[in-house]
Amino acid sequence: MKWVSLMSGELGTLIQLLLRSLETGSVYALAALGIIIVFRTSLITHFAQGSMGMFNTFLVTTLVVSFAVPLWAAMLCGAVSAVICGFLVDFFIIRRAKRVTPVGRQIITLGLIMIFLGLAPMVFGVDPLLLPRFITGGDFRIPGLGASISHNAVLNISIGLVLMGTLFYILQKTKLGLAVRVTASNEPTARLMGVPTRTVTLLAWAVAGVLGMLSGVMIAPATTVTVTLMNIVQVNALFACVLGGFQTFYGPVIAAYIIGIGNNLLVYYVSSVWGGQIMYLLILIFLIFRPNGLVGKKYVKKV
Amino acid sequence: MHNTVTLPEGCILSVENLSMHFGGLKAVDDLSFAVKEREIFGLIGPNGAGKTTVFNCITQFYRPKEGRILFNAGRKGESLRPMNLVGLPVHRIIRLGMVRTFQNVEVIKELSLIDNVLIGAHIKFKATVLEQALKLPRARREEKAISEKAVEALDFLGIADRKDLLAGGQPYGVLKKVELARTLMSEPRLIIMDEPAAGLNDSETDALAQSIRKIRDTFGCAVLLVEHDMRLVMDVCDRICAISFGKFLALGTAREIQTSKLVQEAYLGEEEE
Amino acid sequence: MIAKIYKNPYIRFILFGVLAAMVPTLADWGVIRFGTITTLTQVIYFGIAALGLNLLLGYSGSISLGTAGFMGLGAYIAAYVLSDLNMSFLLGILIAILVPTAIGILVGLVSLRISGLYLAIATLCVSEILLESFRQATDITGGMSGKRTSFPSIFGYTFDRASTFIFLVAVLVLVMILTYNLVNSHLGRAFNAMRGSEVAAQAMGVNLLKYRLIAFALATAYAGLAGALCAYYIRAVSPTQWSLNLSLLCLAAVVIGGFRSIYGTVLGAFVVWAVPDLFLKRLPIIGDNPAIPFIFNGVLIIVVIMFYPHGLVHITHDARKLLNKLKKRGKGDADA
Numbered sequence: 001m002k003w004v005s006l007m008s009g010e011l012g013t014l015i016q017l018l019l020r021s022l023e024t025g026s027v028y029a030l031a032a033l034g035i036i037i038v039f040r041t042s043l044i045t046h047f048a049q050g051s052m053g054m055f056n057t058f059l060v061t062t063l064v065v066s067f068a069v070p071l072w073a074a075m076l077c078g079a080v081s082a083v084i085c086g087f088l089v090d091f092f093i094i095r096r097a098k099r100v101t102p103v104g105r106q107i108i109t110l111g112l113i114m115i116f117l118g119l120a121p122m123v124f125g126v127d128p129l130l131l132p133r134f135i136t137g138g139d140f141r142i143p144g145l146g147a148s149i150s151h152n153a154v155l156n157i158s159i160g161l162v163l164m165g166t167l168f169y170i171l172q173k174t175k176l177g178l179a180v181r182v183t184a185s186n187e188p189t190a191r192l193m194g195v196p197t198r199t200v201t202l203l204a205w206a207v208a209g210v211l212g213m214l215s216g217v218m219i220a221p222a223t224t225v226t227v228t229l230m231n232i233v234q235v236n237a238l239f240a241c242v243l244g245g246f247q248t249f250y251g252p253v254i255a256a257y258i259i260g261i262g263n264n265l266l267v268y269y270v271s272s273v274w275g276g277q278i279m280y281l282l283i284l285i286f287l288i289f290r291p292n293g294l295v296g297k298k299y300v301k302k303v
Numbered sequence: 304m305h306n307t308v309t310l311p312e313g314c315i316l317s318v319e320n321l322s323m324h325f326g327g328l329k330a331v332d333d334l335s336f337a338v339k340e341r342e343i344f345g346l347i348g349p350n351g352a353g354k355t356t357v358f359n360c361i362t363q364f365y366r367p368k369e370g371r372i373l374f375n376a377g378r379k380g381e382s383l384r385p386m387n388l389v390g391l392p393v394h395r396i397i398r399l400g401m402v403r404t405f406q407n408v409e410v411i412k413e414l415s416l417i418d419n420v421l422i423g424a425h426i427k428f429k430a431t432v433l434e435q436a437l438k439l440p441r442a443r444r445e446e447k448a449i450s451e452k453a454v455e456a457l458d459f460l461g462i463a464d465r466k467d468l469l470a471g472g473q474p475y476g477v478l479k480k481v482e483l484a485r486t487l488m489s490e491p492r493l494i495i496m497d498e499p500a501a502g503l504n505d506s507e508t509d510a511l512a513q514s515i516r517k518i519r520d521t522f523g524c525a526v527l528l529v530e531h532d533m534r535l536v537m538d539v540c541d542r543i544c545a546i547s548f549g550k551f552l553a554l555g556t557a558r559e560i561q562t563s564k565l566v567q568e569a570y571l572g573e574e575e576e
Numbered sequence: 577m578i579a580k581i582y583k584n585p586y587i588r589f590i591l592f593g594v595l596a597a598m599v600p601t602l603a604d605w606g607v608i609r610f611g612t613i614t615t616l617t618q619v620i621y622f623g624i625a626a627l628g629l630n631l632l633l634g635y636s637g638s639i640s641l642g643t644a645g646f647m648g649l650g651a652y653i654a655a656y657v658l659s660d661l662n663m664s665f666l667l668g669i670l671i672a673i674l675v676p677t678a679i680g681i682l683v684g685l686v687s688l689r690i691s692g693l694y695l696a697i698a699t700l701c702v703s704e705i706l707l708e709s710f711r712q713a714t715d716i717t718g719g720m721s722g723k724r725t726s727f728p729s730i731f732g733y734t735f736d737r738a739s740t741f742i743f744l745v746a747v748l749v750l751v752m753i754l755t756y757n758l759v760n761s762h763l764g765r766a767f768n769a770m771r772g773s774e775v776a777a778q779a780m781g782v783n784l785l786k787y788r789l790i791a792f793a794l795a796t797a798y799a800g801l802a803g804a805l806c807a808y809y810i811r812a813v814s815p816t817q818w819s820l821n822l823s824l825l826c827l828a829a830v831v832i833g834g835f836r837s838i839y840g841t842v843l844g845a846f847v848v849w850a851v852p853d854l855f856l857k858r859l860p861i862i863g864d865n866p867a868i869p870f871i872f873n874g875v876l877i878i879v880v881i882m883f884y885p886h887g888l889v890h891i892t893h894d895a896r897k898l899l900n901k902l903k904k905r906g907k908g909d910a911d912a
Contacts, residue, residue, distance in 0.1 A: 045693065097882050103637050104881045106696065107831055110639075111881070114824050114874025118867040231820070235704055238697045273712065280701050284686045291690045362779065397781040405779075411772035413836075414765070421762070422769045426781040428762040432790060435761035436754045442761060485780070 012146035017264050019149040023218075025260025026160030030215040031230075031237035032244070032252040033164065034208035039246055040184035041197075041204040042094055044105045048112035050234025052089075053212025054227060055116045056082045058124045060217055061131040061225045071134060075217060082209035090205040095198065120227050128224035131217065156218045163214070164253060167207075171249060180204065236263075243283050245293025255294060259283070310373050310385050315340045315493050315525045316361070316401075321370035323356055323549075330356040331549040334370075338493070343519055343526045345540035347533065347560075349570055353549035354529045355406065358497050361527075362403050363393050376400055379490040379522075398426050400492040404482045406501055412471035416462065416481050419470050420453040423485030449488075456484040459521070460514060476507045483514060493525045494518065500532040508532065512539045537561065545569070585756060592839075593749035596620075600738035613741055615853040620744045621805040622822075623845030624751050626829035627838065628798025631755065633827070634835035635767035636791035638688070639696040643826040645703030646676040646796045648710055648818030650803025652717050655725035655813050660716075665728030665808060672804035673797050680796030681789060688788045695792065703823060710815035722814030725807055740809050747805060751798070752838050758794075759836070767791060821870065825849070828873040832880050834887020843889055848873050 031049055038046040056078045063074035089112060097105055138151040171177035182190040183200045191197045215233055223229065236259055237252075243259065244251030259279065267275030287293070310317045317337040323330050330353045338344040348354050359365040361372050367389055376399035377383040388396065396402075402423070410419050427449055430442035457463040460480040470478060479499065486494050499515075500508045512535055519526055530536045536543055537557040545552040545560055547569040553560055560566055581587055596616075603610050625643050632638055650672035657668035679702075687698035710717045717723055727735045735743060758764055766787050769777035778784060807813050825848050833844020852869030880887060 045696070047696070093878060093882070100881055100885070103633070103639065104885065106639060107827065107881055108878050110641075110824055110827060111874045111877035114821075114828070114870050114877070117821065118871035118874060122865055122867040122871075228819075231704065235697075235701050238700070242694060242697055277705050280705075284698065287690045287694070288686065364775070364778075392783070393778040394781050394783045397779065403779050405776065409773040409776035409779075411768050411776070413772065414768055418765055418768075422765050422776070422780050422782075425762060425766055425769075430761070432758070432763060432794075435763050436758050438757050438761075446761065489781070 012142075013268070015142065016147040016149075017268055018261060019147065020153065021261040021264040022157050022257070023153045023260075024264065025257035026157050027215045027218045027233060028236045028240055028260055029164065029253045029256035030160055030211045030218075031233050032240040032256045033167065033249070034211035034215075035237055035241050036244075036246065036249055036252045037180075037204045037211075038208045039241070040249070041180060041187075041201045042090075042105075043102065043187075044094065044109060045238075046208060047106065047109040047234070047238075048089075048116060049208060049212050049237065050230035051113045051116040051120075051227075052082070052085055052209055053214075053216040053233070054225075054230040055120050056085065056209070056213035057131070057216030057220050057229060058120050058129070058225055060213070061129045061220065062124050064131060065129050071132065075213075078213045078217065079210050082213040083206040086205035086207070086209035087202060090202050094201065094205065117227050128226045131220040131225055133221045152221075159214070159218075163211075168249065176200075176203075236260075239280065239283055242287065243293055245295050247292070248295050251293060251295040308371070308373050308385050308387050310375055311337050313339050315342075315375045316527065317371075317373040318357070318361065319371045319373060321357065321360055321367055321372070323353075323360055323365060323367045323369075329549055331360065331367075334546060334549065334551055336544045336551070336554060338525055338527050339542075340375075340492075341519065341523055341525055342541050343515065343528070343539050345536040345543040346527065346529045346546065347531070347536050347543055348546040348552075350531070352547050352569075354531070354546065355497060356549070357546070358403075358495065358529045361388070361495060362396055362401070363388060363391055366390065374399060374401060374493075377492065379492065397489050397491070400490075402486040402489050402491040402494055404479075404486060404494070404496045404499060406497040408475065408478045408482055408502075410470045410478050410481055410485075412469070414470055415467050416457065416470055416473070416477075417450065417453050417466040419481050420456055420484045420488060421449065423488035424449045424453065426489055453484070453488060456487045457481075459487070459517075460484050475502055476510075479503065479507075479511065480514070483518065487518065487522065490522075491524055493527065495527040495529070497529050498531055499528065500530060500535040508535055509538075511535065515539050586753060589749050589752050589756070592752075593745050596745045596748070597742045600741055603738075612854065613737065615850050617741055617744060617809050618849040619842070619845045620741075620748045621802045621809065622826060622829065622849055623842045624748060624805065625799045625802035626826045626833070626845050627751060627755055627841045628795040628802075629826050630830045630833075630835065630837075630841045631758070631767070631798070632791045632795040633830055634837075635759065635764070635771055636788050637771040638788060638792065639827070640699045640792065640795055641696050641820065641823045641827075642680075642683070642699030642703040642706075643795070643799050644818040644820065644822035645699075645706035646680060646799035647803035647806065647822070648813070648815070649676045649679070649706055650800030651807035651813045651817075652710065652723065652803075653800075654804035654807045655723050656716060658728060658808070659723075659725040664730070666730070668728075668808075669801060669804045672807075673800040676800035676803075677793050677797045681793050684789045684792040688785055688792065695788075700820070703818070703820065707815060707818060710818065717813070717815065720815060722812055724812050726811055728808050735808075744805055744809065747801070748842075751801070752842070755838055759838075763787075763790070825870075825873060828877045831877050832873070832888055834889035835885075837887065837889045840887050840889030844887065847876070847888065 031053065035046045035049050038044055059081050060074045060078035063069040063077055064071055093108060097108060133152040134155055135151040139148040140151065140154060141148045171180060179195045179200050182195050183197045187197055216230055219233055220229060237256065240256035240259055241252040244253070244255030263276055263279050266278050270278060314337040319335050321331055321334045334357065346354055346357060356365065360367040372388040373385060374388050375383050375385050378400040411422065428445055430445060434442040454463055454466060457466050460483055462477055462480050465473065465477065470481065499511055503511060515526055516539055518524065528536060528540065540557060542555065543557060543560045544554045545563070545566045552565045552569060553563040599613060599616055602608050603613055625647055629640060629643055632640055653675055654668040654672040657663050657671055658665050683698055683702050684695065687694045711720060727740060729735065766777065766782045769780060769782055770784060770787055774784060829844035829848045830841060832847050834840030852872060856868055856872060
């Protein structure tokens, strides 16, 4: 009977890994969704998504740690701050950069990284902070397999799924979603047809800000809150957009989960030091064969 | 594999059974025609006839789904190698002796006219990166020799006096000439022009017609014009092929095309809209 | 005659170098503080990295976020060759250029084949990998505590701070001249064509992948050289130096100074690395905050991109134009 328990042990580990991957996948998916929403409405690769999220996570953590504000209230403040950040960036910068070249606009978001990276230690201090989990204890156990998942992880996964479900519902079924999609496919025409593209873009930046903050708050308890908190999330979210293709909203989300799962499996089964790097390498190789990503379409330029 | 093809006698380019679709739309449908050596050949058709698509299929900016683009490859002074161009990378085409111009004039605004013309000689430079960085003799020599040729090309088109001015501030007519001068630098045997008369006024169009003839007579190369403007085509072309909705309509001299019922209908149909 | 000599670009570069090389003497005389030398040295080696980035960004229009990672690689290699292998520092510099370039070519080959846009993402990833390797490969890099090295020496002469500075100035001038030659050759024209019109470049026979790759390889080579020089001047290499922040600062130098301008890049490097040290620090209240330079540069990038896309190097040109205009107007008023 020994091999049965071994088998179930192996299987248990695998399921355990998959469950945990869903949590990291959710974090990447939220960040990636923010990047893709901005890309589709403003045609900007949003490199500052991570650092903006880092900044607002710092705010949430400081409120919790230094001012003893309950986590949910702190997150509400974080969301408000994220919306304000998004508004400010769009209103004062992006909206006025219509005539800047695509490369120039990408550089603007790199400038934003510098501003947020500089502001964070100035406002919140240089000491690393600890953000508590929503639910501190408790696991769900899967009987017979030895796999378990913390209540907090389940909550994170659920928040991610519910949020993305809501966003996709809004994008596909509502008038606002239609406006976003129209802006995404052709901004000048959409404007001429009376779509309030400015409001749409403004909203996109705000939503991206909130998504970044959420992914920051989800990843934070696993480590400490420092200025580099979101580096890995940012890299993975960008890779999710590349892998999923920049043409759809759902592609990057699917890709984010794939990256989350692939990463954990490689780290556990192949190499704990180089697993992540192997994942990136695999993605790059995949892209050589499918340059437009998993669900991307080929785009023929007219000359 | 490329070497086994044969072109019709005396032809430099032969488009055979070319088809290209975008989604469900057939932009070009089973089109065939051939351009002779040293000939000025016009491809005409009403708006949306698929002219530019044919053009982009020949120059490999588009990959045609069906058909062959046969070209008698070889620059001036090289031995000729007939081959099928389909599937070759775009940047290889100019090395085979075929060079194109653009409908909306693609010049580099931040560069002087002579530098723009020198870009056309890109394939003639042999110096390596290191030789260029250190300005070794070979790099210096070829830069000097090719620059002189670029001045000649500008002079040929009568704009040598502007050679050091930035392209950004130049009038459209001058930029069209810069593009022509640029094509000459690679010593092509076929120049293919995408709507060269677009955006030019009548006198500029006449000057263009003269330039095209002069280029053919001086350099002995064939010219393929893809053109909407009937005046230019009727004026300079030895033979003309008319297409409509991606399909072949008629082939012949300017007079034959003008009197062709099919062509008249295609163009009149357009005007009625 | 003198005007003609002054117009010669090479003589100008050398003149610039001679002036810069006088900095240690000025410090000896007490005109400037010794600390200023260290600040200006930063301008030199980061300026070299920024020059490479300008070749890539200004000409071929691709962004790299891996400058710092490749610089770090160059710095560790240079320190390793000099201190662990006890070999000539010149060999150290050579290897510090070649190895990052080789890695850069591999990265570029994969990401540029897909799309120019992906280079930024791929290099971001590569620099994270490099940074992690600097921390992990403790045998070579010394891990988190870093690695020490010494001033280089040649033919029994050991450099000191002042002579290393002069050596760095010489390298900078050499790099500026080489860059000038490159951008004014057919390579430079191909880069320009690629950025100005991809379709025209292709039609004229420019292999986009090849030339983007050359631009990226040059950028990594410059970064490797810059890293080696940095290691030999500071005589210590630690993993914290090579974070994304440094890559962003290099980018800032290019943007602020001016795309496709050699002097502009050096000016940009001066603004990014010397202005905060020499001027901002003296401001009341905010001067003490270490985050100020970073925010200053971040804001400056955005402002320059949006309102002054040619960069600060264009100021002299614009000032002259304004002056002429004022003169003309003054004259017109006088005539009236």
